[in-house]
Amino acid sequence: MIISGKEISTKIKDQLKEEVEQMKNKYDRLPKLAVILVGENQASQVYVRNKERGCSYVGMDSLKITHDATFSEEELLNEIKQLNEDDTVDGILVQLPLPDHINEDKVLEAIDPSKDVDGFHPENVAKLFLGQKSLVPCTPKGMMVLLDEINYDLTGKEVVVVGRSNIVGKPVSLLCLQKNATVTIAHSKTKDLKEVCQRADVLIAAVGRAKMINRDYVKEGAVVLDVGINRDENNKLCGDVDFEDVKDKVYAITPVPGGIGPMTITMLLHNTLEAFYHHQGE
Ligand SMILES: NC(=O)C1=CN([C@@H]2O[C@H](COP(=O)(O)OP(=O)(O)OC[C@H]3O[C@@H](n4cnc5c(N)ncnc54)[C@H](OP(=O)(O)O)[C@@H]3O)[C@@H](O)[C@H]2O)C=CC1
Ligand SMILES: Nc1nc(=O)c2c([nH]1)NC[C@@H]1CN(c3ccc(C(=O)N[C@@H](CCC(=O)O)C(=O)O)cc3)C=[N+]21
Numbered sequence: 001m002i003i004s005g006k007e008i009s010t011k012i013k014d015q016l017k018e019e020v021e022q023m024k025n026k027y028d029r030l031p032k033l034a035v036i037l038v039g040e041n042q043a044s045q046v047y048v049r050n051k052e053r054g055c056s057y058v059g060m061d062s063l064k065i066t067h068d069a070t071f072s073e074e075e076l077l078n079e080i081k082q083l084n085e086d087d088t089v090d091g092i093l094v095q096l097p098l099p100d101h102i103n104e105d106k107v108l109e110a111i112d113p114s115k116d117v118d119g120f121h122p123e124n125v126a127k128l129f130l131g132q133k134s135l136v137p138c139t140p141k142g143m144m145v146l147l148d149e150i151n152y153d154l155t156g157k158e159v160v161v162v163g164r165s166n167i168v169g170k171p172v173s174l175l176c177l178q179k180n181a182t183v184t185i186a187h188s189k190t191k192d193l194k195e196v197c198q199r200a201d202v203l204i205a206a207v208g209r210a211k212m213i214n215r216d217y218v219k220e221g222a223v224v225l226d227v228g229i230n231r232d233e234n235n236k237l238c239g240d241v242d243f244e245d246v247k248d249k250v251y252a253i254t255p256v257p258g259g260i261g262p263m264t265i266t267m268l269l270h271n272t273l274e275a276f277y278h279h280q281g282e
């Protein structure tokens with residue numbers, strides 16, 4: 001089975017669109033997402049455009065703020081402070097990576113946790129760790145929604161996550177643990193990665209290396225979630241998984257493009273609506 005994140009995300013966006021319409025009538029204001037982009041990173045520009053498109057699809061307001069790569073940390077922190085104080089703004093997202101002269105941790109900590117639609121602020125990270133209600137990182141949340149969509153119960157299942165980043169690997173591991181999976185987190189220092197991956201009922205690839213996971217890593221009948229966004233030898237978009245090589249061995253797999261990526265955007269919209277409700281005292 002090929003899990004179309006694109007189709008599922010369209011279905012969810014159509015539901016969000018209806019909710020937004022109701023909120024507009026009820027509160028006479030729209031949810032609003034502010035996206036800040038510093039520098040000229042090509043991929044970032046594509047993602048930010050997709051985020052704006054997502055907002056307009058569901059009828060939310062969006063505010064795109066772009067700066068050239070010389071924008072200072074102090075200026076960025078000031079801008080975030082202003083957005084924190086702006087009652088018309090529900091969500092604030094600072095696109096990563098930031099230029100080297102800007103301290104990422106400092107910037108993420110400056111965002112009002114109630115507007116932190118990425119779920120990257122330490123307060124939200126701590127809540128996720130503790131299993132308390134919080135804004136949950138979009139990519140991990142999108143993966144859980146996809147598993148739900150195919151009625152896949154993680155209880156007692158072996159999950160192997162390849163990658164331990166703060167934005168994907170670690171949070172998705174916690175979410176799988178919450179759903180009663182047995183979770184292994186692998187990374188660049190993991191020994192015998194192939195053997196570790198072969199144990200997985202659910203294999204999550206969040207590495208950033210084109211087609212690294214081939215059929216030798218995959219157990220027959222496994223579910224494979226491919227987070228990677230890479231370019232192959234022909235400069236074509238591809239995942240961390242060699243899709244053609246593994247597709248006849250799996251129970252289900254997400255493609256790239258059209259898999260996890262669109263779900264990430266949709267969960268961002270979902271989080272923005274959640275933040276809006278919170279700001280309205282719901
Ligand atoms: N579809 C989507 O919505 C999203 C896609 N992405 C994509 O997902 C990928 C991962 O992103 P992100 O988590 O930010 O990446 P990072 O670069 O922050 O993390 C990569 C992780 O992979 C590990 N790793 C690197 N090489 C190997 C290897 N040879 N064997 C095993 N593990 C390895 C690293 O290990 P170590 O810690 O030891 O260095 C690290 O933990 C990228 O392609 C990115 O573009 C990211 C976010 C959202
Ligand atoms: N603060 C912050 N939050 C993020 O959520 C964040 C970030 N920084 N930095 C970079 C990563 C990456 N990311 C993606 C979002 C959408 C697609 C996406 O839309 N992918 C499409 C194709 C995109 C294309 O055509 O290149 C797809 O897979 O079908 C991919 C990757 C969010 N990230």
Ligand SMILES: [Mg+2]
Pocket residue numbers: 165
């Ligand atoms: Mg990173």
